Amino acid sequence: MKSVAEICSDLIRFDTTNPGSGERPAAEYVATLLADAGLDPVVFESAPKRTTVVARIDGDSPDALLIHGHLDVVPADPAEWRMHPFSGEIVDDCVYGRGAVDMKGSCAMTLATVLDLAARGVRPKRDLVLAFLADEEATGDFGSRHAVTEHRELFDGVTEAISESGGFSVASGEHRVYPIAVGERGTAWMRLTARGVAGHGSRPAVDNPVATMAHALSRVAAHQWPVRLTPSVAALIGNLSEITGQRIDVDRLDEEAVRLGPLGSLFKGQIRNSANPTMLDAGYKVNVVPSTAGAHVDGRYLPGLRDEFLETIDALLGPKITREFVNLEDAPAAPYPSAFFDELAGSLMAEDPLARPVPYVMAGGTDAKSFARIGIKGYGFAPLMLRPDLDYFGMFHGKDERVPVEGLEFGTRVLARLIA
Numbered sequence: 001m002k003s004v005a006e007i008c009s010d011l012i013r014f015d016t017t018n019p020g021s022g023e024r025p026a027a028e029y030v031a032t033l034l035a036d037a038g039l040d041p042v043v044f045e046s047a048p049k050r051t052t053v054v055a056r057i058d059g060d061s062p063d064a065l066l067i068h069g070h071l072d073v074v075p076a077d078p079a080e081w082r083m084h085p086f087s088g089e090i091v092d093d094c095v096y097g098r099g100a101v102d103m104k105g106s107c108a109m110t111l112a113t114v115l116d117l118a119a120r121g122v123r124p125k126r127d128l129v130l131a132f133l134a135d136e137e138a139t140g141d142f143g144s145r146h147a148v149t150e151h152r153e154l155f156d157g158v159t160e161a162i163s164e165s166g167g168f169s170v171a172s173g174e175h176r177v178y179p180i181a182v183g184e185r186g187t188a189w190m191r192l193t194a195r196g197v198a199g200h201g202s203r204p205a206v207d208n209p210v211a212t213m214a215h216a217l218s219r220v221a222a223h224q225w226p227v228r229l230t231p232s233v234a235a236l237i238g239n240l241s242e243i244t245g246q247r248i249d250v251d252r253l254d255e256e257a258v259r260l261g262p263l264g265s266l267f268k269g270q271i272r273n274s275a276n277p278t279m280l281d282a283g284y285k286v287n288v289v290p291s292t293a294g295a296h297v298d299g300r301y302l303p304g305l306r307d308e309f310l311e312t313i314d315a316l317l318g319p320k321i322t323r324e325f326v327n328l329e330d331a332p333a334a335p336y337p338s339a340f341f342d343e344l345a346g347s348l349m350a351e352d353p354l355a356r357p358v359p360y361v362m363a364g365g366t367d368a369k370s371f372a373r374i375g376i377k378g379y380g381f382a383p384l385m386l387r388p389d390l391d392y393f394g395m396f397h398g399k400d401e402r403v404p405v406e407g408l409e410f411g412t413r414v415l416a417r418l419i420a
Contacts (some may be wrong), residue, residue: 004112005095005410007033009088009249011071011104012097015085015093018072018137022049026071026104033111035096037118040372042154046134046146047098053132054147054154055115059124065419066129066161066376068367069160070105070136070143073099080399094402101395103164105403107132107380109411114414115418124419129158136367144370158376160340163360164286166380167348167414169355170262175243178348179266179342179360184333185273186306187365188299189315190323192216193292200289209293210282217277217295219316225272227253230302232336233270237242240266265393269363275299275310275316296326303331329365334373334379344381345383347417351410352385383414 002010012024027043030053034041041055042381051071057062060242076098083089095105104212111128117124123178131154135143148155195218196209205211229237229250241248248256249338253271257264260280275297278353282293301309317323335341337357345357360380368378 001115002112003411004108004357005090005405006107008013008095008100008108008109008403008408009090009097011108012088012099013086014094015086016072016099017075018135022051023125023134024049024051025132027051029052029131030107030111031039033115034130037115039118042151042216044086044151046150050134050142052134052143052147054151055130056154056406057124057128057220059126059128061126062161064127064129064157064158066155067110067370068131068133068159068161068163068178068371069110069382070142071102071104071135072137073102073279073340074136074137074397076399080148085401088404093405095405095408096402097401098401100401100403101304101392102397102401103382105384105408106164106411109382109408109415111377113412113419115256115413117416122420126376128294128419129155133367138369140367144367148370148374152374154375155371155374161371161376161378162344162381163367163368163378164366164380166360166365167344167411169352169382169385170390170392172243172263172356174337174354175350175356176343176354176382176385177240177243177263178355178357180344180357181362182336182341182359183230183303184362184368184380185270185300185302185334186364187327187329188301188309189326189328189367190297190299191326192295192297192317192319193322194294195292196289197292199289201289203387205289210290213280213295214284216317217297219299219304219318220275220313221277222274223312224318225274225312227271228273228302228305229271230304230361232333232361233267235336235359236267236361239356240410243358253417266358266360270302270361271327273299273301273312275303275313301331302361306330329369330372332368332378340377341379343418344379346384348400349415352415383411384408385410398402
């Protein structure tokens with residue numbers, strides 16, 4: 001049977017860049033591994049080569065747990081990498097390549113765990129549903145959204161789910177902090193349009209939409225969003241204060257995030273809403289004032305703060321800018337404290353005596369948003385024990401993405417405890 005590192009390397013070698021040629025080869029590889037282990041995977045496509053795999057394993061309880069991951073990755077420029085991003089090479093006891101962290105390493109841990117349990121004849125304590133999805137790195141239209149709308153029956157009985165962006169270690173003195181995500185910020189990707197009066201670039205402008213858009217984006221970029229402490233983030237800060245033995249001043253959280261270093265990264269992007277201009281589109285000739293100007297803004301808002309966020313955006317943009325959503329997703333939140341959170345924490349502490357699990361809210365978003373639409377409570381839990389010198393957050397979509405072999409092996413042991 002292949003090791004977790006070998007499975008991770010194999011998955012990385014499939015170039016599943018999104019946008020690109022699709023996830024089909026990686027999905028076929030996953031389906032073959034599952035079928036060889038005696039499972040009956042369901043393979044379906046939302047569009048040519050946009051392929052998803054789902055499998056169910058019967059357990060002692062029909063109250064099912066979903067473990068989901070995505071097979072697509074963001075682009076990678078080989079010229080910027082120490083080694084080719086789709087080589088899957090193992091160097092210095094790390095698996096290198098695009099997707100090692102986000103999130104083919106996690107998919108490999110899931111596969112290695114269930115394949116080992118199947119080989120040993122170990123029955124899960126509850127039904128398991130495994131989903132290896134397309135298109136997470138875009139909107140999920142070809143992946144999780146398609147799955148929950150067109151193949152809803154595959155997720156019958158699922159109450160909780162685990163996936164990426166949680167369960168990894170952050171070193172802190174004599175402890176290792178393991179953030180377990182209990183929510184994530186909502187997504188509001190917006191296309192903006194300013195309309196004005198076209199004219200000659202040498203004449204005084206009557207109503208220049210480029211200038212209108214520039215002023216609006218400047219207001220958005222310069223806005224200081226107020227701190228809004230949600231209960232889960234407040235609980236995280238309280239836990240970090242206890243673990244470090246240091247008071248964290250909630251009135252100076254930006255400064256405290258810097259002072260705490262890696263631990264501060266767990267909350268610095270989760271204490272407020274945000275909006276970043278990311279794309280511009282205006283004009284076609286230097287001496288022509290165009291009649292329209294466009295832009296895109298990546299907006300994120302905390303659980304429960306969608307209305308406040310949109311009201312603020314509209315005030316900043318002003319009456320001459322219209323907006324439409326490219327993607328609008330609510331901010332899901334899972335129960336905390338909860339018995340299931342305690343199960344996740346317990347599986348970590350059983351494998352690492354220095355583990356200190358804490359609640360966490362993701363700054364970005366995952367496929368958990370789609371599964372929340374059908375009532376599944378999502379937790380970020382892809383367990384990894386990481387070396388203190390690895391910048392975990394920096395490797396998401398960064399160059400020289402890599403994951404330690406020992407970290408992957410740790411993750412499979414944790415998952416086995418949780419499942420069995």
